[in-house]
Amino acid sequence: MNLACETCPVKESAACAVLTEEERDALAAAGRTRVLKRGEMLFAAGDEDAACATLVSGALKVSAIDQDGNEQILALVHPSGFIGELFAPFAHHDVVALTESKLCTFARKDIARAIDEYPALARALLRRSQEDLLATRSLLELTAQADAETRLAALLHDFAVAASQSSCHLAEEFELPLTRGEIANMLGLTIETVSRKLGEIEESGAILRKGKRGIELVDPALLQALSGRQTI
Secondary structure (H helix, E strand, O other), X not given: OOOOHHHOOOOOOOHHHHOOHHHHHHHHOOOEEEEEOOOOXXXXXXXXXXXXEEEEEOOEEEEEEOOOOOEEEEEEEOOOOEEOOOOOOOOOOEEEEOOOEEEEEEOHHHHHXXXXXXXXXXXXXXXXXXXXXXXXXXXXXXXXXXXXXXXXXXXXXXXXXXXXXXXXXXXXXXXXXXXXXXXXXXXXXXHHHHHHHHHHHHHOOOEEEEOOOXXXXXXXXXXXXXXXXXXX
8 A cells, every 4th residue: 555645643754754745645656554563573684675664653673683692782763763774785684663663665776766866855864864873873872881870761761752742842651662671682781770770760750650661751851861861
């Protein structure tokens, strides 16, 4: 089925937002909607025909497996994020759904053609790639230098940013897409430390845990201060 751009929840924030209505319709004609269940793989490292995609809803992880068979989570993809290595013949990492996720997928050749035809799209994808690179560098700096509480608070802050419908404030509530083990993996901590620090952040009055994965921001300013993140 072709993409229903007019009802897309990320139509104003995805890279394709820079296109005119006619250009977006032309691009949509080449796309397909795909829904992944939690744990389902979008593509695996080594896939020659890995598609490119925009995440409409849900969350994805980008990961690699080391020689000992251990997974390393390299990045997270939030709604409106673009997934795909446009100029590489093979996918270099696994991309897996953390929650049920809806995507707009395109064959690599169709995106390559769109980039040639629509320079604004090429610039938007370049900006997004730069933002992803900065986010990766930020994560590396965080895990290398910050203490455990700061690492976890920064991750919670980033989830609240991703879940917000506005660029001016954090989401008041959101669901954690990662398990405690995945958070520990990503931040270079133990599961026990993640659980303890999550409790301490709650005791500080910054957040309130709801159910298994729900998070309510009680004091966004305090969470931001704990995270060391800049004001959005």
